[in-house]
Amino acid sequence: MxxxxxxxxxxxxxxxxxxxxxxxxxxxxxxxxxxxxxxxxxxxxxxxxxxxxxxxxxxxxxxxxxxxxxxxxxxxxxxxxxxxxxxxxxxxxxxxxxxxxxxxxxxxxxxxxxxxxxxxxxxxxxxxxxxxxxxxxxxxxxxxxxxLMNEARDLADREDAPVCSTDHLEDPPVEADRVEVYQATGMLISALGVDADEALVRLRAHAMATDQTASQVARSIIDRRLMLDRDDRGTTGDGGRSRR
Structure with a gap:
């Protein structure tokens, strides 16, 4: 180390x-x-x-x-x-x-x-x-x-620091690993007219039903290869059913 x-x-x-x-x-x-x-x-x-x-x-x-x-x-x-x-x-x-x-x-x-x-x-x-x-x-x-916490604190103290982008950091802030999930959740909120909790539940449910991780499903939604609907039963637009 x-x-x-x-x-x-x-x-x-x-x-x-x-x-x-x-x-x-x-x-x-x-x-x-x-x-x-x-x-x-x-x-x-x-x-x-x-x-x-x-x-x-x-x-x-x-x-x-x-x-x-x-x-x-x-x-x-x-x-x-x-x-x-x-x-x-x-x-x-x-x-x-x-x-x-x-x-x-x-x-x-x-x-x-x-x-x-x-x-x-x-x-x-x-x-x-x-x-x-x-x-x-x-x-x-x-x-x-x-x-990581010290770097995030230093970034927060910079007046010119970008609010949304984490590309400039070697190690992004703590929750950046889930940014794609949050982005996809936002897209589902808009598309389905549901609140944030239900959107995340639907995303996770789809991940479990199609044998994927939440991040894999989120990437498909962000890339517009997949969009869930109110009657979604776990089918995926990119055909992915594998964790691997």
Missing amino acids: VGSAPGTERADALCVTCVGLFDVDGAAVSLVLGGASSGTFGSSSESSRRMDEYQFTFGEGPCLDAVTSGTSVLAPDLDAPQEQRWPVLRGALLEDGIRGVFAVPIMITSVCVGALDLFRSRPGPLDGVALAGALLAAELASMPLLD
Whole structure:
């Protein structure tokens, strides 16, 4: 992390290192603000980023529970009969070959702002050493998040800073990872005559019905390859039914 550039590169480096040290197959740093997933800040791979994004798409998952409780959430075997948490997310992760998922809260001062998510393709608990390491890694994850917050604060202090564009930033503000979803939601509000909450529900429902992430559906709407209507039942204008 010391040898990496501040921000996303540092967060990605931490996630890659977690995979090498803790005998897991993927890792991601998930931001959770106001009780909702606000983006994937760092990841060990694109597949890990996609798996973390499912939690935003489905509105459930260990990272959200870890932030709410302020404690680690461990699911060593998603396919176990007694595992009944996150039914929609669990099905998506199992389909992607993930059997275990672990989330450790990330604290900045006394505020929980996200979680370090670890994914494993086989069932089994994190052993004592790996769990202790994950707790330390979650502490280190606060460093790149502070980088981002400091950059966003500096940007806000600039009188000439653009209000909407984030292209000038190496690491965009916290919620920029969801800008496409918000843009698509706005288009649905106008097209369907619904409020913001219903528009987002419809977008997420379409994502689940067509086996996509919310961001994939949003991009299709923004590109005008897809527009939902009041009678939408999960068909997609670009023919996409794959997460991959």
